Amino acid sequence: MTTYILKRFLQLIPVFLGATLLVYFLVFSLPGDPIVALFGDKPVNEAVASQLRAQYHLDQPFWVQYLLYLKSIFTFDLGQDFSGRPIAAVLGEVFPVTARLAIMALIFEAFFGILFGLIAGLRKGKLFDATVLVASLIVIGIPIFVLGFLLQYFIGVQLGWAKPTVSSAATVQDLILPAIVLGLGSFAYVLRLTRTSVLENMSADYVRTASAKGLSRFKVVRVHILRNSLIPVITFLGADLGALMGGAIVTEGIFNIPGVGNRLYRAVLSGEGPTVVSIVTVLVLIYCLSNLLVDLLYAWLDPRIRYDS
Amino acid sequence: MKGDTLNASVEIQEADVREAGFAAVRPLLEIKDLAITFATSNGDVQAVRNAHLTIMPGETVAIVGESGSGKSTTALAAIGLLPGNGRVSAGQILFDGEDIANAGEKRMIELRGNSIGMVPQDPMSNLNPVWKIGDQVRETLKANGLPSGQDDVATVLSQAGLPDAARRAKQYPHEFSGGMRQRALIAIGLSCQPRLLIADEPTSALDVTVQRQILDHLDKMTTELGTAVLLITHDLGLAAERADKVVVMYRGQVVESGPSLELLQNPQHPYTQRLVASAPSLASRRIQVAKELGVESDELLAPGDATVAGPAVADDVLQIQNLSKVFKLRSGFGKSTDFTAVDDVSFGVKRGTTTAIVGESGSGKSTVAQMVLNLLTPTSGKIIFDGVDTSTLNSKEIFAFRRRVQPIFQDPYGSLDPMYNIFRTIEEPLRTHKIGDKASREKKVRELLDQVSLPQSTMQRYPNELSGGQRQRVAIARALALDPEVIICDEAVSALDVLVQAQVLNLLAELQSRLGLTYLFITHDLAVVRQIADHVCVMEQGKLVETGSTDDVFDAPQQDYTKALLNAIPGARLMLPPEVA
Numbered sequence: 001m002t003t004y005i006l007k008r009f010l011q012l013i014p015v016f017l018g019a020t021l022l023v024y025f026l027v028f029s030l031p032g033d034p035i036v037a038l039f040g041d042k043p044v045n046e047a048v049a050s051q052l053r054a055q056y057h058l059d060q061p062f063w064v065q066y067l068l069y070l071k072s073i074f075t076f077d078l079g080q081d082f083s084g085r086p087i088a089a090v091l092g093e094v095f096p097v098t099a100r101l102a103i104m105a106l107i108f109e110a111f112f113g114i115l116f117g118l119i120a121g122l123r124k125g126k127l128f129d130a131t132v133l134v135a136s137l138i139v140i141g142i143p144i145f146v147l148g149f150l151l152q153y154f155i156g157v158q159l160g161w162a163k164p165t166v167s168s169a170a171t172v173q174d175l176i177l178p179a180i181v182l183g184l185g186s187f188a189y190v191l192r193l194t195r196t197s198v199l200e201n202m203s204a205d206y207v208r209t210a211s212a213k214g215l216s217r218f219k220v221v222r223v224h225i226l227r228n229s230l231i232p233v234i235t236f237l238g239a240d241l242g243a244l245m246g247g248a249i250v251t252e253g254i255f256n257i258p259g260v261g262n263r264l265y266r267a268v269l270s271g272e273g274p275t276v277v278s279i280v281t282v283l284v285l286i287y288c289l290s291n292l293l294v295d296l297l298y299a300w301l302d303p304r305i306r307y308d309s
Numbered sequence: 310m311k312g313d314t315l316n317a318s319v320e321i322q323e324a325d326v327r328e329a330g331f332a333a334v335r336p337l338l339e340i341k342d343l344a345i346t347f348a349t350s351n352g353d354v355q356a357v358r359n360a361h362l363t364i365m366p367g368e369t370v371a372i373v374g375e376s377g378s379g380k381s382t383t384a385l386a387a388i389g390l391l392p393g394n395g396r397v398s399a400g401q402i403l404f405d406g407e408d409i410a411n412a413g414e415k416r417m418i419e420l421r422g423n424s425i426g427m428v429p430q431d432p433m434s435n436l437n438p439v440w441k442i443g444d445q446v447r448e449t450l451k452a453n454g455l456p457s458g459q460d461d462v463a464t465v466l467s468q469a470g471l472p473d474a475a476r477r478a479k480q481y482p483h484e485f486s487g488g489m490r491q492r493a494l495i496a497i498g499l500s501c502q503p504r505l506l507i508a509d510e511p512t513s514a515l516d517v518t519v520q521r522q523i524l525d526h527l528d529k530m531t532t533e534l535g536t537a538v539l540l541i542t543h544d545l546g547l548a549a550e551r552a553d554k555v556v557v558m559y560r561g562q563v564v565e566s567g568p569s570l571e572l573l574q575n576p577q578h579p580y581t582q583r584l585v586a587s588a589p590s591l592a593s594r595r596i597q598v599a600k601e602l603g604v605e606s607d608e609l610l611a612p613g614d615a616t617v618a619g620p621a622v623a624d625d626v627l628q629i630q631n632l633s634k635v636f637k638l639r640s641g642f643g644k645s646t647d648f649t650a651v652d653d654v655s656f657g658v659k660r661g662t663t664t665a666i667v668g669e670s671g672s673g674k675s676t677v678a679q680m681v682l683n684l685l686t687p688t689s690g691k692i693i694f695d696g697v698d699t700s701t702l703n704s705k706e707i708f709a710f711r712r713r714v715q716p717i718f719q720d721p722y723g724s725l726d727p728m729y730n731i732f733r734t735i736e737e738p739l740r741t742h743k744i745g746d747k748a749s750r751e752k753k754v755r756e757l758l759d760q761v762s763l764p765q766s767t768m769q770r771y772p773n774e775l776s777g778g779q780r781q782r783v784a785i786a787r788a789l790a791l792d793p794e795v796i797i798c799d800e801a802v803s804a805l806d807v808l809v810q811a812q813v814l815n816l817l818a819e820l821q822s823r824l825g826l827t828y829l830f831i832t833h834d835l836a837v838v839r840q841i842a843d844h845v846c847v848m849e850q851g852k853l854v855e856t857g858s859t860d861d862v863f864d865a866p867q868q869d870y871t872k873a874l875l876n877a878i879p880g881a882r883l884m885l886p887p888e889v890a
Contacts, residue, residue: 205434208390212429213449213497214422217414223448224437231439303481304438 008292012285019284020073020277024066027273034058034271038082056082056274069274073281081267081275090263091278097170098252098259102244104175105183110237113187117194117233118226124199133195136188148181148254166257178255182248186240193236197229204228231301238294242287335406337537338364338387338505343400343410345382345391356382356395357561364537366504371540371548371569373584374558375806380541381430383558384507386410387539388425389417404505423453426503426536428527430510432490436482442466442493443478446500453501469496470526488519495527502534509541516669516833521877524551543807545584546836547879549573557581587811625657625693626795626827627681632690634676650676652851653690658795658844663821663828665842665859667835667874673851678799678831682716683707694795712742715788719800721780725772731758731783732768738790757786761816778809785816789824799831814841835878839863847871 035049035058053059056079057068072079078087120129139147155177156164162177201207202225210224249261256262260279267275299305345357357379364370372380385391387402389412402410409420421427429435436445443462450457450465459475466474469492482490491511498506511527512520528551531538542548548555549569556566557580565578576582634651651673658664666674679685681692683699692699694710702710715738718724725734732754739750755765761782772780781801788796798817802810818841820826830842838845838859845862847855847870855868866872 203392205429205431206437209427209429209435209494209497210437210448211390212388212421212427213452214418214420214501215448215452216418219448219452223440228437228439302439304483 005292005296008295012288015284015288016281020070020281021066023277023280024069024273025062027268027271027276028062028065030271034082034273038270065273069277072274073278078278079274082270082272087275087278090275091282094258094260094263094279095282097257098245098248098261100170100172101175101179101182101248101251101257101259102241104172104179105186105244106237106241108179109183109187109190109240110233113190114194114230114233117191118198118221118229120191121195121198121202121229122221122225129195132191136191139184139188144181144185145250145254147184148178148251151177151181152254164255166255168258170257170259175257178251178257181254182244182251186236186244190233190236194229194233197232198225201225201228227301231298234297234301235294238290238297242283242290245286246283334365336363336403337366337368337405338362338539339401339403340383340387341401341403343383343386343402344398345379345386345395346398347392348394348396353398355398355561357386360400360558360561360563362556362563362566364505364539367535367537368554369531369538369540369552370554370556371542371552372556372558373542373545373548375543375808377560378558379561380558381509384509384539384541387505388421388427388507389414390427422449422503423455423501424503424505426498426501426506428491428495428498428506428508428511431514432487432494433514435494436485436490438482441479441481442485446478446493446497449497449500455501465500466493466496468530469493469499470522471496487515488523491515491519491523492526495523495530499530499534499536503536505537505539506531507539507541510543511540513543517835517877518669518873520879524879544879545573545807550879557584583808587808624660626660626695627658627829628691628693629654629656629658629677629681630691630693631655632677632680632692633688634673634680634685635688649851651680651687654846654848654851654853655690656844656846656853656856658827658829660794660827661821661825662843663830663841664844664846665830665832665838666846666848667832667838668848669833669874671850672848674831674833674848675799677848678716678797678829681829682714682797683710708742712791713793714795714797715791715793716797716799717781717784717788717801719803721777721784721804722772724784725780727772730769730771731763731775734772734783735787735790738787742791744791753790754786757789760789760820761786776809777805778813781805781809781813782816785813785820789820792824793826795827795829797829797831800833801830802837803832803834810837811840817841835874847874 035052035056036044038052039045039049050059057065060068069079076088078091081087081090116132120132123129152164155161163174164177166174166178204224207220207224210220215223245260248257248259249265251257252259252261253265260283264276264279267279340360340362343357343360344355345360347354347356360379360383362370362372362383372383374380382391382395386395386397387404387409389409391397397410400410401408404420404425409417412420436442443459443466446462446465447457450461455461459478462478463475466478471477471489471492477485477489482493485493491514495511498508508527512523515523524547527538530536538552540548540552545555549572552569554566555569555572557564557572557578559578559580565572565576565581572581573585576585632651632654633649636648636650637645638648654673654677656664666677668674676685680687683692683702687700694714699707699710729737732751735754735757736750739745739753744750745753754768758765758767763779763782763786767775767779767783772783775783781804784801801817802813805813814837817828821828828841830838832838842859845855845857845859846853847862847868849870855862855866855871857867862871863875866875
């Protein structure tokens with residue numbers, strides 16, 4: 001097991017290098033000159049512009065820029081963004097907000113998705129099942145920005161049940177509505193996955209055997225149906241954590257949340273290579289780590305899976 | 310009105326019992342006029358009609374029938390575990406006098422485990438893969454209010470014949486062999502000492518020798534505990550050997566029931582008669598088609614060459630010489646251990662005869678078949694087909710070789726392409742080998758369908774529209790398409806119900822005598838060997854332990870292993886008048 005985890009960590013190195021290189025190249029190839037863009041409508045002062053270019057190494061060829069960037073990472077000095085703030089500080093500011101949002105969304109989708117999916121599966125073909133199936137299809141079918149605006153307007157503005165926008169502190173209370181919006185798509189997916197999985201397990205032979213032992217219905221469901229059904233669901237949830245972190249851009253835009261998505265979007269617009277690459281790299285690492293976590297969870301849930309051999 | 314007649318019949322029965330001079334013992338389980346209906350999208354389907362059976366305390370009763378006869382459904386109704394769309398639509402299930410046919414879930418949960426236990430069919434799928442064996446026993450004890458400490462669990466498991474039970478209890482199902490899993494399931498079924506045990510094909514997924522051990526142990530335990538057993542099986546021989554009474558079910562109805570031996574010796578219903586006649590475990594002779602046609606099978610020398618006179622010695626169309634196959638098993642980090650699947654096996658197959666290779670799973674018999682088919686390369690040794698070493702063939706010659714040696718595989722569901730209709734399936738080998746034109750190929754397919762007794766209308770149908778037996782006929786027609794000399798049957802009848810199995814075996818025997826085919830028959834089922842083979846090779850763990858003519862091997866087995874195998878055939882020890890078999 002230890003060697004397996006070690007191997008997985010070693011695999012992170014090429015992933016990291018490849019991701020940074022690719023993202024750096026993409027930002028480098030963006031059309032337009034970011035320094036000129038900084039001047040806005042004002043005339044460009046060539047002296048200031050070339051000084052800025054030198055400061056951000058923009059006058060160097062691509063490879064030099066990339067290697068300089070790698071060097072800055074390994075010396076734990078990520079440099080500064082265009083407003084002169086250290087990128088490390090920016091990361092430290094935006095990631096906790098988005099992590100809070102993503103984890104809240106994950107809890108929401110996991111709890112309600114599994115609960116509704118289980119009930120729907122156990123009552124296949126009944127009213128509850130039909131209702132949540134249709135509802136989940138609608139949720140999956142409607143784009144997140146439409147759902148986001150609808151919920152913001154009705155629940156936030158009209159009913160006043162939750163705050164329609166988020167303060168700069170982005171407290172847990174602020175984030176309830178955005179987390180629901182962010183998690184809705186995955187919630188529908190978790191629900192359907194749980195339902196299918198439960199249905200499949202309900203007709204499994206060992207479930208019938210469990211009933212034949214004289215176990216109560218509750219025990220059969222909890223011990224034999226639920227745990228076995230959760231294996232694919234948990235796999236999905238783990239992988240989804242990474243996706244939620246990266247995919248919060250739209251939600252953060254709607255609710256004006258000072259998180260990763262907002263900052264990344266601004267950095268892309270203004271062509272701040274190092275900022276974009278830093279944010280994306282952290283996202284890539286989170287993605288890789290959550291995948292590793294999923295694989296370990298998987299082995300823990302299903303004893304048939306062993307990574308040693 | 311109906312209730313009155315039922316009561317009347319009960320009174321009559323009780324009167325009979327009293328008259329017979331016994332104490333009036335109440336039946337433990339009594340099923341009366343039971344009907345079970347399944348709600349499907351095409352409306353209600355009645356799976357069981359007018360079923361009736363009685364089990365006295367401590368008695369073993371077997372329900373025999375083929376798949377789909379309603380035998381399992383009846384048993385599941387008795388423990389209240391019908392699938393969601395099934396329900397008891399009429400009749401009574403009296404357990405110790407209480408009608409539980411439509412009892413509530415709460416009452417059934419009380420009864421399950423400590424009053425009615427169950428040992429299910431497939432040991433591979435009936436244990437939850439994510440829980441330890443011990444946990445799965447413990448929850449049974451706990452649910453029925455019995456002490457459930459580690460020692461109690463170990464005791465239960467070791468009573469079921471599981472060695473080293475305390476340690477084994479900490480293992481997961483996938484670390485158990487099939488036989489051990491079945492022991493664990495028996496342990497679970499009997500852990501709360503129920504008065505009735507429902508054993509649904511408890512050993513049909515296991516090798517014969519393991520099957521015997523498990524059944525013996527089950528017998529012993531239920532006798533000690535005084536448990537009544539409702540045994541569900543498709544094997545009439547097994548039923549007769551293990552049960553006091555046999556109930557025969559056919560298409561959802563009980564067609565006959567009575568004491569085991571009586572029923573076997575004097576079957577009344579035509580279905581039972583057919584079943585007895587074709588039960589492989591009871592048949593004692595090879596199918597004698599060749600002899601009926603007036604030809605001794607040994608005299609069938611060359612295909613289509615019936616003029617060869619005299620008792621000339623048939624040549625070996627296949628010679629297997631010192632054949633071995635070693636597989637490399639990965640054991641982590643570039644290391645590998647050798648596993649010898651086939652170990653120095655030699656035998657010959659005479660033209661126009663049937664040679665059977667028998668063995669349990671893991672004995673290497675299928676590996677031999679694959680090497681003979683040139684699908685696997687031997688590690689050492691030779692396979693000589695018609696005088697030529699098959700390993701020296703180039704790709705063109707292998708192509709020609711395949712035309713002469715054809716396989717029939719076990720699973721008629723998996724070996725036919727579901728996207729091909731039957732015509733295309735049978736025609737494919739002809740097309741591949743560029744034989745004839747379109748019209749002549751169609752004629753050939755029609756002939757082949759005739760030979761395997763399938764109507765020509767089958768041509769336009771697809772495999773999923775055919776029954777298992779029909780599919781296996783299609784597979785045989787496909788194998789015959791190229792007029793092969795040798796057919797390798799790898800468990801070709803194992804997946805079929807007994808009656809269908811008997812039909813297919815008869816068909817194979819008939820084709821052999823007509824076309825002079827040579828069969829190499831791979832099977833785990835000695836009863837089938839008895840019916841089809843002239844020569845037998847018994848394999849155990851990769852080695853050939855005994856070989857000889859079928860009669861010699863069956864009448865005077867030399868090796869202990871062969872004796873054990875023969876002894877393990879269910880019903881082998883039953884003495885039946887020869888005219889029945």
